[in-house]
Amino acid sequence: xxxxxxxxxxxxxxxxxxxxxxxxxxxxxxxxxxxxxxxxxxxxxxxxxxxxxxxxxxxxxxxxxxxxxxx
Numbered sequence: 001x002x003x004x005x006x007x008x009x010x011x012x013x014x015x016x017x018x019x020x021x022x023x024x025x026x027x028x029x030x031x032x033x034x035x036x037x038x039x040x041x042x043x044x045x046x047x048x049x050x051x052x053x054x055x056x057x058x059x060x061x062x063x064x065x066x067x068x069x070x071x
Contacts, residue, residue, distance in 0.1 A: 001065070001070070002014075002061070005064075005065065005068045005070060007061060007064055007065075009061075013057070013061065016053075016057065020049070020053065023045060027042060027045070
């Protein structure tokens with residue numbers, strides 16, 4: 001959808017998403033090995049994701065797609 005509608009920050013968005021997926025995978029692997037628990041690092045990661053990703057980045061491209069008439 002990003003490429004189809006010409007979102008100007010497609011490449012940056014994809015790179016950020018890859019980084020996010022890598023971080024989630026690292027947390028998952030730690031939990032799977034029982035090496036981790038819900039701790040400060042995980043809570044900071046989730047807080048940052050909520051504040052910066054969902055409220056910032058996602059809201060920004062949401063407005064772009066609304067402008068393009070994509071629902």
